[in-house]
Amino acid sequence: MLHRPHRSTDSRSNWQGVADLMAGLMMIFLFIAVSYMESMKVQADHARTIAVAYKELQDDLYEDLYDEFQDDLAGWMATIDRQTLSVRFQEPSVLFTQGSATVTPRFQAILADFFPRYLRILRSPDYRDSIEEIRIEGHTSSEWEADADASTVYFENMRLSQSRTTSVLRVCLGLLADQNDHAWARRFLTANGLSSSRLIQGEGGNEDRLASGRVEFRTRTAAENKVVEIIREIEK
DSSP states (O other), X not given: OOOOOOHHHHHHHHHHHHHXXXXXXXXXXXXXXXXXXXXXXXXXXXXXXXXXXXXXXXXXXXXXHHHHHTTTHHHHTEEEETTTTEEEEOOHHHHBSTTSOOBOHHHHHHHHHHHXXXXXXXXXXXXXXXXXXXXXXXXXXXXXXXXOOHHHHHHHHHHHHHHHHHHHHHHHHHTOOSHHHHHHHHHHEEEXXXXXXXXXXXXXXXXXXXXXXXXXXXXXXXXXXXXXHHHHHHHO
């Protein structure tokens, strides 16, 4: 007579196999999780290192710009923003003939004083390898003809702001007699008309139309792009 094995023995064997399989899978998942966490830590540390370096570069550049121009800012009706590294010229009547892209003689004289000194700082060994772009930004108020609709106002001011920044760019490049300076400036300078997309708000949250019409020289560094790239990798 044949002796049949107990079903309980078969069950225990099956469960043991499943348990071993689950334990193996858990070890794999644990290894993946630890590897992922370590990778995230490396990326986060890398991003933190670049962010600190960027902040130090930004602070140093701001200090050098402020030291160079602090005695001129009031007379130029200009300011320097620490966060954006923007040198802002903010008196429309000083900058352009009303409603046109013609640079006034006074603003030409300001640019002749400002731009070569500005370029000398950016081309110094401390910063030249970190420069990504030198943006000449033109901004307008939201004003236009009274009967114009919002879309027309925006595009007319876009056309005006772009023409004005191009005029400023032409003046700046015309100030550079040295061909090396000229070639370097052409590599990094851009003219950017932004219409009334970035208005300045006054008291009560209303548009400050006088301050909104302005020209800004804004420096972007390569470190900004590296931080953004790392953040995007972390978010994947």
